[in-house]
Amino acid sequence: MRPAADAPLAVFDIDGTLVDSRAAILEAAVTAARTVGLAEPGYEAVRQIVGLSLHEALRQLAPELTDAELAEFVAAYQGAFRSMHERPGFEEPLYAGAMDLLDRLSRDGWRLSLATGQSRRGVERNLARAGWADLFLSSHCAEDGPGKPDPAMLVCAMDVCGGAPERTVMIGDTSHDMRMALNAGVRPQGVAWGFHTADEVLASGAVHVAEDFPGLEQALHAFAAGRRAA
Template sequence: MKPLAVFDIDGTLVDSRVLIHEATVAAARRVGLADPSYDVVRQTVGLSLHEAMRAIQPGLTDPELAEFVAGFQAFFRARYEAGHEEPLYAGVEDTLRRLKRDGWRLALATGQNRRGVARNMARAGWADLFVSTHCAEDGPGKPDPAMLIAAMAACGACTATTIMIGDTGHDHRMAVAAGAVAQGVGWGFHTAQEQIAAGAVHVALDLPELEAALDRFAAGQRAA
């Protein structure tokens, strides 16, 4: 059976660190809140937007939370309407295409909404790379295993042949809950120590190290 690599987006494939913090600060100012620090914001990335914003400002009423969320979405919408596209980490495109050539099945599991997924899938060639995409709007968000279980079902994979690649503890807790292998990357939102504590079996510090880890995983599947 071909191995399945399920990728997170923000902080794993796409460098959205600055923009997500800027959007959260803009949203906070819109509702009269103090600017949240990057360290507070980064801990919530990967959760669904409502869960993330509630974690950043847990004392908000439901109407205040709705306004906070709306401010975040408005910031991103204005940036995208102005033609902004968040950059891929250098080398990501080559890594994804190499995995596809080597026979991997690829999927996405992200805390973004469907609009965000669609924007990413509109990148040149991405529609041909990924078998399926799964996001927080499809059901329970990370760290609930629902997204990853859905990805395995859509790709005809099982837990033994599935590896989840992400940059946050939310990704890894989801992988552990689903029974898949949790593979970390060290260039996103959570530290290597935070990822290991959440269940990552390894944290790659660059893309060549990630590819080597995935090669080992694939070799193990072939030997089984």
Template sequence: MTRPLAIFDIDGTLVDSRGSIFEAATEASRALGLPEPDYDRVRKIVGLSLPVALRELEPLLSDADLTRFVEAFKAVFLRMNSDPDFHEPLYPGAIETVRRLHRDGWGLALATGQSRRGVARNLAREGWADLFLSSHCAEDGPGKPDPAMLHAAMAACDAEPATTVMIGDTSHDVMMALNAGVLPLGVAWGFHTVEEQQAAGARHVAQSFSELSVVLDGFAALTKAA
């Protein structure tokens, strides 16, 4: 019997990175002499690979200026991460839910728009490396909403679409899940609104990790009964 697989996004789903991403986008814009973006514009691009995200933020940039924008964004994040006081907190209930799923026999993986460096930073959190069977990011291949990361995760974890769920906070996560033929679940505390995720096709958008756990338990029961 194939065990269920839960693939988690990171930013806005497990980790509250709203402040740091907005700060990086703001400082990178200043570095290029661009108008400072408002938060609503920035939140909509989170989850996409960085070049695609920043192209959406500033669609009129030349290719050369887009490259400068990407490098400026990376430089800000590198500087922030080098500060010993820098911390992106987990959302309440995140680690407890992931650990409980692991104890219950779920396969767990990550699929994120972060860089490989960002993934490594998060996997260095206490206990994370022992929880997730695999991790996949836009640097590995096409980013969201292309299904490549989910296909790779299912291959790495020996899972089938029918027993796999993608959990994220953006419409990009939802569309990636649909493109891969897996169940798209959303969370209400990240970057995209409940309505935006539902419009993209999310089957359920949880208001808390407790609610998400109930939905996942129901999914696991259905997969075992199939």
């Protein structure tokens, strides 16, 4: 279905929102730290940085590093991630219910876009998933310009997709997503199954945090109809 002129725009984060990448991101961070001689980070530290651009995320994880040392850490992380994806049968799974929701929103005439802290390589890898290339009108990542919580990705998504701020909703699992939404003047819709807790997402400005995909779908349709989410 071709979106109507006033169709709402739903911009989705990827990691922790559509894709369950918790194990992969932690493994890449631990492997990279080990490679460059840093103490291995725990999940609690790693989960806080997901959603930021890779350089900013790893800088926050190891603020004591010089620029040259940080570049080595980034390269080690990227190498670890590439090695994981080269393993036979390796997959970062979609959360159960994610694809069904995306398909229904598309059939209902929503505009769909992606805004993520992933690299462009990571975005293209995800767009190669069955059906994804036909679902999303645009995709935006940290390599395109300023990363979260800067509003640049959302501003670009609205420009490309023809969305207005009052008809645009950002769906994400982290405080970085919610702050980006607020900075862009769009609706900040949280989810509770990713890297940040529901309380953390609410504290960062989410107007609602969905506990599951049916709850998210209900909140999105309420938004489209101009109603407050339950």
